[in-house]
Amino acid sequence: MHGEQIPLLSFLVPLNAIALAIFPIRWLSRGVFQSRLSGWGSATKVSISIWHRCGISVSPEHAVEMEEGFQMLKKERSSLTNASVLTQTQTKPIVIDVYWHIVAADIKQSKGWVPEGQLTLQMQELNRGYSQVGVSFRHIHTEYIINTVAFHKMWNDSDIEYNLKAWRRKGGPAALNVYTMLFESSKWLGFATFPQQYTKNPVLDGVILDFRTLPGGKLKRYNLGRTLTHEVGHWLGLFHTFQGGCSEPGDYVSDTPPQRSATYGCPVYSDTCDGGGPDMIHNFMDYSDDICLTMFTPGQGERMFQLMSLYRM
Ligand SMILES: *[C@@H]1O[C@H](CO)[C@@H](O)[C@H](O)[C@H]1NC(C)=O
Numbered sequence: 001m002h003g004e005q006i007p008l009l010s011f012l013v014p015l016n017a018i019a020l021a022i023f024p025i026r027w028l029s030r031g032v033f034q035s036r037l038s039g040w041g042s043a044t045k046v047s048i049s050i051w052h053r054c055g056i057s058v059s060p061e062h063a064v065e066m067e068e069g070f071q072m073l074k075k076e077r078s079s080l081t082n083a084s085v086l087t088q089t090q091t092k093p094i095v096i097d098v099y100w101h102i103v104a105a106d107i108k109q110s111k112g113w114v115p116e117g118q119l120t121l122q123m124q125e126l127n128r129g130y131s132q133v134g135v136s137f138r139h140i141h142t143e144y145i146i147n148t149v150a151f152h153k154m155w156n157d158s159d160i161e162y163n164l165k166a167w168r169r170k171g172g173p174a175a176l177n178v179y180t181m182l183f184e185s186s187k188w189l190g191f192a193t194f195p196q197q198y199t200k201n202p203v204l205d206g207v208i209l210d211f212r213t214l215p216g217g218k219l220k221r222y223n224l225g226r227t228l229t230h231e232v233g234h235w236l237g238l239f240h241t242f243q244g245g246c247s248e249p250g251d252y253v254s255d256t257p258p259q260r261s262a263t264y265g266c267p268v269y270s271d272t273c274d275g276g277g278p279d280m281i282h283n284f285m286d287y288s289d290d291i292c293l294t295m296f297t298p299g300q301g302e303r304m305f306q307l308m309s310l311y312r313m
């Protein structure tokens with residue numbers, strides 16, 4: 001595949017008109033790609049036998065590294081102004097522009113095509129979740145990219161991911177770009193990049209998502225649209241509530257109890273660590289079924305605001 005030109009058909013849908021354009025895309029050689037990717041961090045994919053909401057797994061060392069960068073920037077910024085960084089209560093509500101890139105194999109809903117009405121429901125779901133922390137999202141643009149190879153392979157082929165994003169990503173650090181496709185034979189439903197990664201890898205910034213997780217999608221238990229809410233939590237700087245297991249500093253948020261591992265299904269009660277209280281199985285940053293995910297904590301809201309103001313504003 002490398003060195004060939006693969007045409008991608010892109011459907012741009014302004015108002016009701018569908019304009020069809022053919023764009024060539026030059027696949028970069030793996031060497032070029034890897035050198036651009038150096039410093040991307042050590043997020044790795046882990047495989048388990050049930051649906052695993054999200055493919056992000058951050059090692060404790062990598063979490064420490066990201067946190068140190070964050071704390072250093074926070075200190076620098078506050079010494080410049082002699083004020084602590086913006087906090088939620090000091091700022092007006094934040095509105096984030098969202099660009100949708102629908103990668104599909106065909107114009108059929110079973111082949112990845114996401115109708116505008118479904119995107120509207122997804123935007124409502126996203127806004128409902130983040131209304132708790134004073135963040136809202138505005139749907140700016142949708143584009144449809146018809147390409148069978150990208151539809152099936154982008155989720156785990158980093159060359160395709162890089163090329164498509166380099167070609168299509170819109171806006172600066174504050175713009176949320178969401179790419180939907182099929183996660184084939186996969187245990188994961190989505191991936192996201194962290195704010196601390198933007199400077200080194202602006203092209204890759206964003207969320208990629210299995211299209212079947214959108215509201216009304218085909219993935220039972222994961223089709224209320226909360227995978228996007230979860231991934232956007234990472235995009236705004238949150239770790240999983242079970243980051244670091246039972247040991248401090250965990251997810252670097254003081255009001256989420258320590259948690260040994262991800263929750264699956266929707267248990268009535270779970271407490272996997274001594275002390276700190278029961279697991280917060282309803283937290284959007286856990287893995288419980290969509291119906292079970294309903295909350296962020298004030299501490300998570302504060303962390304998102306700080307990371308956003310330092311890295312994305
Ligand atoms: C910050 O505070 C220090 C010491 O109180 C002062 O010397 C400095 O001028 C202040 N800087 C700004 C930008 O206000």
Ligand SMILES: *[C@@H]1O[C@H](CO)[C@@H](O)[C@H](O)[C@H]1NC(C)=O
Nearest residue numbers: 153155156157158184185186
């Ligand atoms: C991507 O996933 C497919 C299907 O599970 C697998 O056959 C392929 O080897 C994977 N490719 C990479 C680069 O991991």
